[in-house]
Amino acid sequence: MTDIQSMANAIRFLAIDTILNAGEGHQGVPLGMAEIAATLYANHLKAAPADPLWPDRDRVVLSNGHGSTLLYSLLHLAGYDAVSLDALQTFRRLGSTCAGHPEIEQHAGIEITTGLLGQGIACAVGMAVAEARLNAEFGGDLVDHRTWAFVGDGCLQEGVGQEAVSLAGHLRLGKLTFLSDDNHITDDGDTMLSISEDVPARFRAAGWHVQELDGHDIAAVDAALAAAKDDPRPSLLACRTTIARGLPRLQGQRGGHSAPLKPQDREEACAELGWSAGSFEVPEPVRADWAQAMQRAATDYGDWQSRHAAHDDRAEFDRWTSGALPEDWAGTGSRLRAQAALEPRATILSSGDVCDALAEALPETLVLCADLEAPTNHKRGRHALTAQDRSGSYVHCGVREHLMGAMTDGIAAHGGLRPVNVTYLAFADYERPAMRMAALMELPGLFVFSHDSIGVGSNGPTHQPVEILASYRAMPNFRVFRPADAIETAEAWEISMESRRTPALLALSKQDALPVRRDGAENLSRRGAYMLPGHEGARDVTLLATGTEVALAVEARALLAEEGIRAAVVSMPCWELFEEQDPAYRAEVLGTAPRVGVEAAMEFGWQRWLDRGDAFVGMTDFGASDRTEVLYRHFGITAERIAEEARGLLGR
Amino acid sequence: MTDIQSMANAIRFLAIDTILNAGEGHQGVPLGMAEIAATLYANHLKAAPADPLWPDRDRVVLSNGHGSTLLYSLLHLAGYDAVSLDALQTFRRLGSTCAGHPEIEQHAGIEITTGLLGQGIACAVGMAVAEARLNAEFGGDLVDHRTWAFVGDGCLQEGVGQEAVSLAGHLRLGKLTFLSDDNHITDDGDTMLSISEDVPARFRAAGWHVQELDGHDIAAVDAALAAAKDDPRPSLLACRTTIARGLPRLQGQRGGHSAPLKPQDREEACAELGWSAGSFEVPEPVRADWAQAMQRAATDYGDWQSRHAAHDDRAEFDRWTSGALPEDWAGTGSRLRAQAALEPRATILSSGDVCDALAEALPETLVLCADLEAPTNHKRGRHALTAQDRSGSYVHCGVREHLMGAMTDGIAAHGGLRPVNVTYLAFADYERPAMRMAALMELPGLFVFSHDSIGVGSNGPTHQPVEILASYRAMPNFRVFRPADAIETAEAWEISMESRRTPALLALSKQDALPVRRDGAENLSRRGAYMLPGHEGARDVTLLATGTEVALAVEARALLAEEGIRAAVVSMPCWELFEEQDPAYRAEVLGTAPRVGVEAAMEFGWQRWLDRGDAFVGMTDFGASDRTEVLYRHFGITAERIAEEARGLLGR
Structure with a gap:
C-alpha cells in the first residue's frame, strides 16, 4: 500500500526547495493541492513516463499555471527524465524545462502552455473533445483516456473558464475532470473581495457532476476521483483547501500565494509535517511509492501496444497521431x-x-x-x-x-x-x-x-x-x-x-x-506575394493589394493602361511568407517603380512594403453602416481612386 | 388605462416596416420582446425624451444589438426627436441615426454602442456601478435610477456575459435588471445545439433575483418588473418568448431571426394581430397611449429639476456630469x-x-x-x-x-x-x-x-x-x-x-x-515625441526609443560620445500625438541623420519612423523566462547593442 500522504509531502518539499533555490515562485498551489495531485497519480492517472508521447495517455493540465512547481514536482517524482533535478534547480531560468509558467514540452510531460488564467481549462475541453472524436473513429482499444485539469478560482472567474464549463456540460464530456483549488485566497486577499457565487451550484446548472470535499482528505479525494470516473457527466471536484498548507507562517494567508520563502519556512514545514529529508532529497521509501504508483499508471501500456500492433486501422491511426498528411x-x-x-x-x-x-x-x-x-x-x-x-x-x-x-x-x-x-x-x-x-x-x-x-x-x-x-x-x-x-x-x-x-x-x-485570372497549376501563395499575369516588361507603377481589393487593382491597371501607364499588380496573400523569400525574389516582385498599397484596412504596417512618397488606398478610421458597395465608394476604395493615386505618384 | 398590447404591436409593425423598407434586418428580437419592452416603458421606465441627457434617467441597453429595430421603434414611439420617421426609413444607411447595430447617440436615446455579443450587458454592469457610486456621492435626490438591459441567449453564452452575471451578483447591483429573450432559437437553429444549461439556476448561483415568466403575458411582465424593483439583488426576468411573434410564416422558426421579410408577411401579421394601420403609421389611440406612458416616465423630471436647483452640491454634480475638469x-x-x-x-x-x-x-x-x-x-x-x-x-x-x-x-x-x-x-x-x-x-x-x-x-x-x-x-x-x-x-x-x-x-x-533627466515644467509628452536634453547642434545619428528603453538610448549616447559620435535621443511616449504635430516639428525631432529605433517589442509598425537602411533594436519573437536583466541581455536590448547599430549605420 503506497503512502499517499508522504507522496504528497514529497511534492510539497520539492516545490519548496525549487522555489527557495530560485528565490521566487508561487508556493500556494503545490502546497495546497499536494494531496489531490498525489492521490490522482497514485490511484487513477494513466500515463507512461518512459513514453511521454504515448497517444493514449491521460492528459494533465495545470490551468492555474503560476503554481508550476506542482506540475514540475509531479513530473519529477513520476519519473519524467526531462524534469530532472537539474531542471528543477534551474526553475525560472533561460533554457530550463521548468519555466516560470508551464510551457509545452510534451516529451517532459508538460502537455500545454498555460499562463493567462482560464485558458488551461478551456484547452482541456478541447483535449476532451479530441479524445471523444478519436475514440469514436478508432474505438476504445486505441483511444480511451481522460483529461484532468487543476483549476484555481481565478480560472473560474475568467469568462473563458465559464464558457468552458457551459460547453463541457452541454457536450457531456464524461472523461473530463476539474480538480479545483478552493482556498478562498486570491491575489488581493480573500476571494470574497470579488466573488461570492456558489461555484458548485454554477457547475450543476451546467450539467456537471459535482462533489464537494476536503482537498487534504486523501480518502475523500480518492473516492471522489473514482466517482468522477464512473459518472457520464464531466466532473468537478470542488476541493476545500488551505493555501500553502504545511508552511506555518503562510498557510491560509494571502501571503501563501507567492510571498518570498525563507530557509526558516522550510525548517518549520519539516517540523510541521515530520519531514527530515534534505534539500531536493526524496526519501527512498517515498521514491519507491512513486515508482509503484507510476507502474500502476502504466498498467495498460503494454496491453495497448499489443492491441495497437494488431489493430486494422493502425496505419491510419498512426498517421493521424503523427500529424502526417495522407500520401496523396x-x-x-x-x-x-x-x-x-x-x-x-x-x-x-x-x-x-x-x-x-x-x-x-x-x-x-x-x-x-x-x-x-x-x-x-x-x-x-x-x-x-x-x-x-x-x-x-x-x-x-x-x-x-x-x-x-x-x-x-x-x-x-x-x-x-x-x-x-x-x-x-x-x-x-x-x-x-x-x-x-x-x-x-x-x-x-x-x-x-x-x-x-x-x-x-x-x-x-x-x-x-x-x-x-x-x-x-x-x-x-x-x-x-x-x-x-x-x-x-x-x-x-x-x-x-x-x-x-x-x-x-x-x-x-x-x-x-473576382477571380484573379490565373490557373492554379502552381501554388503561388507559397511565395507570399506574386505578380499577377497581365503585365510584362517594364512598369511605371506597382499596385500591391490583398484580398478582395486585388480585383480593384486589376481594374485600376486597365484604367491606367488606357492612358499608357504600365501598372503591375502584385497580390500579397501572406506577408509572412513573402518576408521569408530570398531578397532577389522580393525585389523582383516589388520592383523599383512607385507603389500604391491597397487594402480595406488601416495603413499601419504597410510601410514595410511602401517607401516614403508611395501611396496607400485603404481605411483611416472605423467603418460605417451601409451596403458594401456604398461603403467602398464612401471610403474611396475604388479602382478610380487607385488609378488617381498612381497618376499622382507619376506626376500626371 | 393604456393599452399595452397595442403599444407592443406598434413596436412590431414599426420594426417590420423599417426592415421591409431597408430590405434587411433582424425581426426576431423586436417581435419577440415587444410586450416586455412596451410594459417597461408603459409602467416602469424613468426617462424624459425631451431631455435625453437628463443625468438621472434610467439607462436602457440593447445587448442583443442585432435587434436594433426594437430600440429604434421604442425610441421613436417614446418621442425621441432624433429617431424620426426619416431616421427609421434610412435604417442601415450611411449617416442614419438608425445604423445596423445601435451606435451611441445619447441625444437620440441610444445609450451605448452594442455590437459583438455580451458586451452590452457588461457595459450595463458598469452603468449600474456608476449609478451606485454617484448615488453614494450625491445622494438619492440627484441620483437614483436604474439600468435595464435587453439580453439574448448569445450574450449569456459569451464569457464576458458570464463575468457580468458573476460580478453584478457579488456587488448586489439591485438597480440592474436583465430582460432576457429566451426564444430557444439561435443562428444555427435550436439553442439546444450548443447550450443546455439551466440559465435561471446559473443566475441564482450568482446571487441574482430570478423570475421565470411568459414574455408575452403583459400582466406577468408587469408584476415581474415591479418585483425586480423591490428586490435588493440584481434581477433577471427570464422571459420565455416566441421569436418573430406575429409573423405566421416565421414565428418560432430559425428563420424568425433574420430571414428576409416579404410584403405578404406584413399582411399576414396584420391579420394575425388585428392591425390595420399602413406602413410606418401609428394609430392615433396608440400614439396617445405612448405619449401618456412617457408622461408617466417623466413624472419625476420636474421634481428632480427643483431638487437639483436647490442642491448644495449642484456645482460639483454638474461638473462631474459634464465631464469638465476642476478649475485648478x-x-x-x-x-x-x-x-x-x-x-x-x-x-x-x-x-x-x-x-x-x-x-x-x-x-x-x-x-x-x-x-x-x-x-x-x-x-x-x-x-x-x-x-x-x-x-x-x-x-x-x-x-x-x-x-x-x-x-x-x-x-x-x-x-x-x-x-x-x-x-x-x-x-x-x-x-x-x-x-x-x-x-x-x-x-x-x-x-x-x-x-x-x-x-x-x-x-x-x-x-x-x-x-x-x-x-x-x-x-x-x-x-x-x-x-x-x-x-x-x-x-x-x-x-x-x-x-x-x-x-x-x-x-x-x-x-x-531611470529618469530621463529633464524638469517637468512643460508637459512635453503632449507633442508625442521630443528630443531629450543632453544634445545640442548637429547630430550623426538619432536614437528613437520608448519607455524603459529610453534610458538605454541615453546610455548608448554616452558610449557613442566617447567615440566622438554625436547622438540625439528622442523619447516617443505617444506616436499618435506625434503624428498630429505639424510636419516641421516632426522633421526637426526626427532629424535627417540615420536612425536607430529601440523598443522591447516587435518592429512591426516602426517602419513609420525608420527609413530603409535604418536599424531597430527590439524583439523578433516571443520572450522567455528569466530575470529581467538576463532577458534584456539575452535578447540584445542593451546600450552596447544600440551603440553598435549606430556605428554600423555610420560605417564605423
Missing part, C-alpha cells in the same frame, strides 16, 4: 486548386468548398464554429459531434469564441486531429488570447474568418475589422492570409494544412471576390 | 509633474502615485482592478466600492478583465465618472474587444497596464507582451503611451484626463525606469 496530399492540393471556382464567389464560400472536400480527403480535420453555420458554410460535408454522437467532425461551439480558440489549441496539443476554427473576423479579438497561445506553442491551428472588412456592409463598424489584420501581422509565428479569390483560398488551406508549427488565419470575404 | 486642473498637472519621482522607480508605481493624488484632486476617478492590487498599487488613497459600501472609488473586479474593460466603457458612457482600468498588459488581449469599443464610441477610458515587456521577468512569455503595443497603435482613435519615467507617466495621465473623445492605454514597467 499533393494530388489533393492540385485538385483543390484546379476545382477552385472561377466565377465571382465570396472567399468564405470558397473556403467552405475546400473544407467540404477535406471532410473526406483529410478526415482528421475537426471544424469548430461559433453559431455561424449558415453564413460561414463550413458544415456541408460534415455532421455534428454531440453529446450523443461523437463521430461528427463539426462542433457547434455556441457563441463562445474565446473558448473555441482555446479548444483549437487544446485539440492541436492533444494531437491526432487538425482543428479548424470558424467565425467572423471581428471575433478574432475575442479569440486573440488563445490565438497568441497557438503562435507561442507553435501549434498549427487554422483560424478561418469571414466578414473580413467593410465588406460586412450594414451591420456596421462594430462588425467591420479595420485593424485586425495588422494586429495579427504584428504577432510572431502567425501567418495572416487574405486570399484574393478561390484559388488563393485553396492555396492558403493547402499551406496551412502542411504547417506543423505555425498557426494561420484566413481573412475571407462575405461579398463576392 | 492646470495647477494639479504642474504639481503632478513637479512631484514626479526623480529616483529610479517602476512606472507602474509612478502611475500609482498619480492615481493616489487624484483620489482627492479628481474624485470622479473610479479605479477598476482585476485582482492585482499589490503589484499595481493603485489603491493607496482609495477604499473599495462593495455591496455594502458604495462610497469607494476602487472596484475589485476579480479576474475578469474583459468585463472590466466593458465596465470601463459603461461607466464612461453613463457619465459623471472617469474610469481607470488597471491590470497587466498581457491581459490587454482579454480586454481588447471592449477597448476597441471605447475607441469606436469615442469614450475617454484610461487603461493602465503594468508589466509591459520582457521586463516581466521569469513569469515568462505568456505574460510578456511583444506585439500588444503594435496591435493598439493599429487601432483608430486610441492613444498608446509608453512613458519613460515618472514625469512622462504623470504627463500621460494629465493628457488622458483632459481627453474627452479618445481612450488611452498606458504601458508601464514592473522594473525600475
Whole structure:
C-alpha cells in the first residue's frame, strides 16, 4: 500500500526547495493541492513516463499555471527524465524545462502552455473533445483516456473558464475532470473581495457532476476521483483547501500565494509535517511509492501496444497521431486548386468548398464554429459531434469564441486531429488570447474568418475589422492570409494544412471576390506575394493589394493602361511568407517603380512594403453602416481612386 | 388605462416596416420582446425624451444589438426627436441615426454602442456601478435610477456575459435588471445545439433575483418588473418568448431571426394581430397611449429639476456630469509633474502615485482592478466600492478583465465618472474587444497596464507582451503611451484626463525606469515625441526609443560620445500625438541623420519612423523566462547593442 500522504509531502518539499533555490515562485498551489495531485497519480492517472508521447495517455493540465512547481514536482517524482533535478534547480531560468509558467514540452510531460488564467481549462475541453472524436473513429482499444485539469478560482472567474464549463456540460464530456483549488485566497486577499457565487451550484446548472470535499482528505479525494470516473457527466471536484498548507507562517494567508520563502519556512514545514529529508532529497521509501504508483499508471501500456500492433486501422491511426498528411496530399492540393471556382464567389464560400472536400480527403480535420453555420458554410460535408454522437467532425461551439480558440489549441496539443476554427473576423479579438497561445506553442491551428472588412456592409463598424489584420501581422509565428479569390483560398488551406508549427488565419470575404485570372497549376501563395499575369516588361507603377481589393487593382491597371501607364499588380496573400523569400525574389516582385498599397484596412504596417512618397488606398478610421458597395465608394476604395493615386505618384 | 398590447404591436409593425423598407434586418428580437419592452416603458421606465441627457434617467441597453429595430421603434414611439420617421426609413444607411447595430447617440436615446455579443450587458454592469457610486456621492435626490438591459441567449453564452452575471451578483447591483429573450432559437437553429444549461439556476448561483415568466403575458411582465424593483439583488426576468411573434410564416422558426421579410408577411401579421394601420403609421389611440406612458416616465423630471436647483452640491454634480475638469486642473498637472519621482522607480508605481493624488484632486476617478492590487498599487488613497459600501472609488473586479474593460466603457458612457482600468498588459488581449469599443464610441477610458515587456521577468512569455503595443497603435482613435519615467507617466495621465473623445492605454514597467533627466515644467509628452536634453547642434545619428528603453538610448549616447559620435535621443511616449504635430516639428525631432529605433517589442509598425537602411533594436519573437536583466541581455536590448547599430549605420 503506497503512502499517499508522504507522496504528497514529497511534492510539497520539492516545490519548496525549487522555489527557495530560485528565490521566487508561487508556493500556494503545490502546497495546497499536494494531496489531490498525489492521490490522482497514485490511484487513477494513466500515463507512461518512459513514453511521454504515448497517444493514449491521460492528459494533465495545470490551468492555474503560476503554481508550476506542482506540475514540475509531479513530473519529477513520476519519473519524467526531462524534469530532472537539474531542471528543477534551474526553475525560472533561460533554457530550463521548468519555466516560470508551464510551457509545452510534451516529451517532459508538460502537455500545454498555460499562463493567462482560464485558458488551461478551456484547452482541456478541447483535449476532451479530441479524445471523444478519436475514440469514436478508432474505438476504445486505441483511444480511451481522460483529461484532468487543476483549476484555481481565478480560472473560474475568467469568462473563458465559464464558457468552458457551459460547453463541457452541454457536450457531456464524461472523461473530463476539474480538480479545483478552493482556498478562498486570491491575489488581493480573500476571494470574497470579488466573488461570492456558489461555484458548485454554477457547475450543476451546467450539467456537471459535482462533489464537494476536503482537498487534504486523501480518502475523500480518492473516492471522489473514482466517482468522477464512473459518472457520464464531466466532473468537478470542488476541493476545500488551505493555501500553502504545511508552511506555518503562510498557510491560509494571502501571503501563501507567492510571498518570498525563507530557509526558516522550510525548517518549520519539516517540523510541521515530520519531514527530515534534505534539500531536493526524496526519501527512498517515498521514491519507491512513486515508482509503484507510476507502474500502476502504466498498467495498460503494454496491453495497448499489443492491441495497437494488431489493430486494422493502425496505419491510419498512426498517421493521424503523427500529424502526417495522407500520401496523396499533393494530388489533393492540385485538385483543390484546379476545382477552385472561377466565377465571382465570396472567399468564405470558397473556403467552405475546400473544407467540404477535406471532410473526406483529410478526415482528421475537426471544424469548430461559433453559431455561424449558415453564413460561414463550413458544415456541408460534415455532421455534428454531440453529446450523443461523437463521430461528427463539426462542433457547434455556441457563441463562445474565446473558448473555441482555446479548444483549437487544446485539440492541436492533444494531437491526432487538425482543428479548424470558424467565425467572423471581428471575433478574432475575442479569440486573440488563445490565438497568441497557438503562435507561442507553435501549434498549427487554422483560424478561418469571414466578414473580413467593410465588406460586412450594414451591420456596421462594430462588425467591420479595420485593424485586425495588422494586429495579427504584428504577432510572431502567425501567418495572416487574405486570399484574393478561390484559388488563393485553396492555396492558403493547402499551406496551412502542411504547417506543423505555425498557426494561420484566413481573412475571407462575405461579398463576392473576382477571380484573379490565373490557373492554379502552381501554388503561388507559397511565395507570399506574386505578380499577377497581365503585365510584362517594364512598369511605371506597382499596385500591391490583398484580398478582395486585388480585383480593384486589376481594374485600376486597365484604367491606367488606357492612358499608357504600365501598372503591375502584385497580390500579397501572406506577408509572412513573402518576408521569408530570398531578397532577389522580393525585389523582383516589388520592383523599383512607385507603389500604391491597397487594402480595406488601416495603413499601419504597410510601410514595410511602401517607401516614403508611395501611396496607400485603404481605411483611416472605423467603418460605417451601409451596403458594401456604398461603403467602398464612401471610403474611396475604388479602382478610380487607385488609378488617381498612381497618376499622382507619376506626376500626371 | 393604456393599452399595452397595442403599444407592443406598434413596436412590431414599426420594426417590420423599417426592415421591409431597408430590405434587411433582424425581426426576431423586436417581435419577440415587444410586450416586455412596451410594459417597461408603459409602467416602469424613468426617462424624459425631451431631455435625453437628463443625468438621472434610467439607462436602457440593447445587448442583443442585432435587434436594433426594437430600440429604434421604442425610441421613436417614446418621442425621441432624433429617431424620426426619416431616421427609421434610412435604417442601415450611411449617416442614419438608425445604423445596423445601435451606435451611441445619447441625444437620440441610444445609450451605448452594442455590437459583438455580451458586451452590452457588461457595459450595463458598469452603468449600474456608476449609478451606485454617484448615488453614494450625491445622494438619492440627484441620483437614483436604474439600468435595464435587453439580453439574448448569445450574450449569456459569451464569457464576458458570464463575468457580468458573476460580478453584478457579488456587488448586489439591485438597480440592474436583465430582460432576457429566451426564444430557444439561435443562428444555427435550436439553442439546444450548443447550450443546455439551466440559465435561471446559473443566475441564482450568482446571487441574482430570478423570475421565470411568459414574455408575452403583459400582466406577468408587469408584476415581474415591479418585483425586480423591490428586490435588493440584481434581477433577471427570464422571459420565455416566441421569436418573430406575429409573423405566421416565421414565428418560432430559425428563420424568425433574420430571414428576409416579404410584403405578404406584413399582411399576414396584420391579420394575425388585428392591425390595420399602413406602413410606418401609428394609430392615433396608440400614439396617445405612448405619449401618456412617457408622461408617466417623466413624472419625476420636474421634481428632480427643483431638487437639483436647490442642491448644495449642484456645482460639483454638474461638473462631474459634464465631464469638465476642476478649475485648478492646470495647477494639479504642474504639481503632478513637479512631484514626479526623480529616483529610479517602476512606472507602474509612478502611475500609482498619480492615481493616489487624484483620489482627492479628481474624485470622479473610479479605479477598476482585476485582482492585482499589490503589484499595481493603485489603491493607496482609495477604499473599495462593495455591496455594502458604495462610497469607494476602487472596484475589485476579480479576474475578469474583459468585463472590466466593458465596465470601463459603461461607466464612461453613463457619465459623471472617469474610469481607470488597471491590470497587466498581457491581459490587454482579454480586454481588447471592449477597448476597441471605447475607441469606436469615442469614450475617454484610461487603461493602465503594468508589466509591459520582457521586463516581466521569469513569469515568462505568456505574460510578456511583444506585439500588444503594435496591435493598439493599429487601432483608430486610441492613444498608446509608453512613458519613460515618472514625469512622462504623470504627463500621460494629465493628457488622458483632459481627453474627452479618445481612450488611452498606458504601458508601464514592473522594473525600475531611470529618469530621463529633464524638469517637468512643460508637459512635453503632449507633442508625442521630443528630443531629450543632453544634445545640442548637429547630430550623426538619432536614437528613437520608448519607455524603459529610453534610458538605454541615453546610455548608448554616452558610449557613442566617447567615440566622438554625436547622438540625439528622442523619447516617443505617444506616436499618435506625434503624428498630429505639424510636419516641421516632426522633421526637426526626427532629424535627417540615420536612425536607430529601440523598443522591447516587435518592429512591426516602426517602419513609420525608420527609413530603409535604418536599424531597430527590439524583439523578433516571443520572450522567455528569466530575470529581467538576463532577458534584456539575452535578447540584445542593451546600450552596447544600440551603440553598435549606430556605428554600423555610420560605417564605423
